[in-house]
Amino acid sequence: MxxxxxxxxxxxxxxxxxxxxxxxxxxxxxxxxxxxxxxxxxxxxxxxxxxxxxxxxxxxxxxxxxxxxxxxxxxxxxxxxxxxxxxxxxxxxxxxxxxxxxxxxxxxxxxxxxxxxxxxxxxxxxxxxxxxxxxxxxxxxxxxxxxxxxxxxxxxxxxxxxxxxxxxxxxPIYTDEILVTEINKFNGIDDYFSKPLKQVNQLSEALMQLLFMGIQNGKHDHLFKLRNIYGKGNHSKLLIDQLQNSKIPEFMNENMTTLEIDFYSDVLHSNTDLVVLERNLDFTSCIFNQLNYHGIIDDMFSIKFENIEQLSSNEISKSLANDKLYSQDLKHLNFSSIGLRLNKLAKYIQQQFKTSSAQKNSSSSEPNISDIKQLVSNLGTLSIQQELVKKHTIIGEEVMEKINKNYEQFLTFQNDIFEMDYKSQVAKLREFVNCNYPIEFVLSAILLIGYLNDGISNKEIDWLSLEMQDNYGLEAVFTLEKLIKFKMIRVIHGSSVDFFSSLGFTSQKKKPTTHSQSEFEDDKNVGISGSGDVFRNNYTLINKFWNLHPLDDDESLSQNLTESGSNESTNLLDLYSNPSFTLPGNTVPLIYRFVEALYFRDFLKHKPINNLKRRPNWDNLGVNTMFAGKTIDLNLDNVNDDRSKYLVIVVIGGVTRSELTCFKYLQERFRKQGKTKEIIIVSNGIVNSSKLMQFMSN
Missing domain, CATH: 3.40.50.2060 (Sec1/Munc18 (SM) protein, domain 1)
Structure with a gap:
């Protein structure tokens, strides 16, 4: 370790x-x-x-x-x-x-x-x-x-x-343990919808700087060499082609001699897997409020470069950059675990104050708290330890205050939505609109209902448009139209009347197209927008196959989350039986499942499919039949094993903090299996529901 x-x-x-x-x-x-x-x-x-x-x-x-x-x-x-x-x-x-x-x-x-x-x-x-x-x-x-x-x-x-x-x-800027390329008020999710080529260029340039970071000032220290490349999505294919056919050959020709190129190509051992995925594979992670600690802080108060922007308290430091308690323990936990965790740490630190001059009395400590002892010993002096616990207690209290004041009903809805039928979901949406809930809650609810039901009826869209105009103004109607334009909402036409057409805003929308038509439309969109409905199967089938809402066999999720607060381990695998603790509804991000499936398939409960090869792959997983967009699987070194040292994950359009925590979970799965594979994440920025809604409302 x-x-x-x-x-x-x-x-x-x-x-x-x-x-x-x-x-x-x-x-x-x-x-x-x-x-x-x-x-x-x-x-x-x-x-x-x-x-x-x-x-x-x-x-x-x-x-x-x-x-x-x-x-x-x-x-x-x-x-x-x-x-x-x-x-x-x-x-x-x-x-x-x-x-x-x-x-x-x-x-x-x-x-x-x-x-x-x-x-x-x-x-x-x-x-x-x-x-x-x-x-x-x-x-x-x-x-x-x-x-x-x-x-x-x-x-x-x-x-x-x-x-x-x-x-x-x-x-590329290294922050929050990932490399980001875009600095703007939407963290890059705006460019994904309107300037995807810019994002592809930014990420390919960042990857070049990463892959060849050891080659500078006449020094040739090869840290990374690609072994396998995997990708899903048309812009992923574009980025990979740009790397393979242009960026890497150009760099080698400009920075290496013929002998060095021959050594790199034929002798140097490959050690890196590259996975490139697009944001449009899973927008639900950008719609939900997040439940992991750094995710919920970002949703409530905004984190920029490891600094909390909108926290009201002036008693504490708002920087998380050198906060060891945050980075080594609290950051990736489900928020419900934080209170118990801090209470246990506070008690232990208080005990250390009492016994700091008498090491012999340490035998009176609680048993089996070696991980907490190790954590506390890493935090510095006792006064620093106490300040860190106080700091995160105040942060937790402000989060709870904001949840109780603004978010409780909506978080409950997000948690319960998967158990509700369409009629109940729409009834709850009507309640949000009639009670003048914040417009971002209403828009998020519309998107979630649309995703789970493969669209929203034209009748409901018409009603929503009229009610939103009355309650929130015409700008809200334009935002709804923008979401439809970017294919974030599929409109199911059951009548000949289109509200937007009646207002003169849009033309009548077409009914769902065939797969060949959708592929043609998808190809036309490359380089113009990353928007689009890439699901070829309905959400119910995708959820079942990819096990997006896993259930614990013996105990309920809530019991696991409660126990995670009292469990002394700082290892996510010891705290949570599966990576469904970062989002409401016991949800696992689909983008995470795409990466996990390359290396582990034990999560496929509905239809178990064994990996028959030693090399990571997506074979027999229906990646092409379930999702639109190109699929890439390149074995560059003709090596058929899973011994790569590094896994570089690129997410075009921005990555969420819930996904970052799940990738941390995957890192620990590798360790448990005895692999020293290190995960490196590169994206345009860290995005969430706030950034998505701000852009759509802009």
Whole structure:
């Protein structure tokens, strides 16, 4: 176990280099700004990222600024007499921030007193498209040929005599034990629906940096070499093709000699499995509220770069980055286990206070608490231990307060929905609407009912549209239409009247198409949107086959969850008999089942199917008959065993915290089997129901 933990820590330290490189590149761009007495104007989306990389005190010294303001509409209202005191504005923006570039343009043109004020705009991962837009907004002097020249982006670009653009090149960011590529207010789920090619490019670039991270500065330390590649989904196929046919060959040709390429291809032992999956395989994980500790905190208060954003208490640190109690024990537990866990830790720590000067009295401790002893010993001094327990007690109390105030009825509905028939589900939905429950609850309920019943009747959609317009306004109706447009809701047409058609918003929707038609539509959507209904079987059949709601043989789930709080082990396998503790309704995420099925098939209870090969595979699992989209299974090294050292999981469109905990559960399954396989997760961002609903309502 010690060796495995050492391997995990070693990987984490290696991945920290990505963050260090990102910070180094930011510092390099700031150091190119020579003016003094500057003002930092920051896009709020990037603030959590920069805070996680360094403290602003260091940046103040480098950038020669003392004050910071947000880049928003209020910037225009700052008096010109105030701004005129500064030599320049240092503006830091992402490429998704064109509206804020327009604010800057309005600022410098609405206040004539600022004719001498210079703008130094640092753009995170500047691309040609955004450069073209900036040049256009400011009526710049950069010609089209220069915009298309990659060499131009290595130096500051003068758009006008007083506006310069700097390219802040970033690496994938290592946070929450995964590598993420997108920094925006929706954590990338917006781009999955509207710009999937951007996400595919981001992830393929991140994978290249990961796979060849040992090759730099003339050093060739091959940490990873792909053995098997698995994928499901059309964009997964696109990403894998890009890696195989373009990215990897280009990198090798540019960075290796012929002899090194031959060694890498023919001699170097492969050690890594790559699994690429798409978000559209399972949107239910993004619709449910999460029940694991870090998932429920994120749902209630939002976690950004391991910092709790909206917690009301000022008594405690809101950072989770160096919190050992959180990372080593509480993070992945079901929330119902947390109270008992903290009480037990508090009692043990209190006992340690009493006996700290007399080790001989340790025999009076409770028996069989070796794991808790080990955990407490890792937390630091007794005062630090006490502070950590106090911190998570306060967090738990705020979660409970919010659940009791806003979420209790909806969480109960999510937990009970699988035991309800369609009529009862719709009746509950009507109750939510009539009682003016928050609109995100109503939309989530609609999506869940639609998924479980393979659609919602046109009659119910018409009623919903009218009631939502009355209770929540026309914007709610547009959001509902957006969900239908993105095929998040399948409308079952039982009548000739379509509410949206009657309002003139849309044309009459077609009835369900055949498989060949759906495949054609699916192919047409590649590169345009990741949306789409990929289920070829109904939810009931998929649930039965993939065992998405496993039942314990001997004891109820609630009893298991209660016992997990009193169980001293910090191992998820010892606490939970299956990975159904992260979502309501005893639900296992389907994306997790896809990965698990490559290596274990003991969860297939309804129709047991043994794996007849030693090599991981999806054979005989009906992956093509149950789900639309391409299926990829490549054996690159012609090795027929399961001895790869690393498993890299890529989720296009964002991964949920419930899924992260399930992958932690899978990691422990490998360990129990005696395998030293380490799981590495790469995604565009960490998403949840809040991010999905915010985007749909945007």
């Amino acid at each position: 010690k060796d495995i933990n050492a391997t995990e820590n070693n990987l984490a330290s290696k991945f920290q280099r990505f963050n260090d490189k990102t910070l180094e590149n930011l510092i390099n761009q700031i150091s190119k700004i020579y003016s003094s007495n500057n003002l930092l104007v920051l896009d709020a989306v990037l603030s959590p990222l920069i805070n996680s990389l360094t403290n602003f005190t260091k940046l103040k010294e480098l950038g020669k600024f003392q004050n910071i303001v947000w880049l928003d509409n209020e910037l225009v209202s700052i008096g010109s007499s105030v701004l005129a005191k500064y030599a320049s504005l240092i503006v830091v923006v992402p490429t998704s921030s064109l509206e804020n570039i327009n604010i800057l343009n309005k600022l410098i043109h609405s206040q004539p007193d600022l004719h001498s004020l210079k703008l130094n705009i640092i753009v995170k991962d500047l691309n040609m498209s955004f450069m073209y837009q900036i040049n256009k907004v400011f009526n710049g002097i950069v010609n089209f040929e220069s915009i298309l020249s990659p060499e131009k982006y290595q130096k500051p670009i003068s758009v006008t005599s007083r506006i310069k653009i700097y390219n802040w090149k970033t690496s």
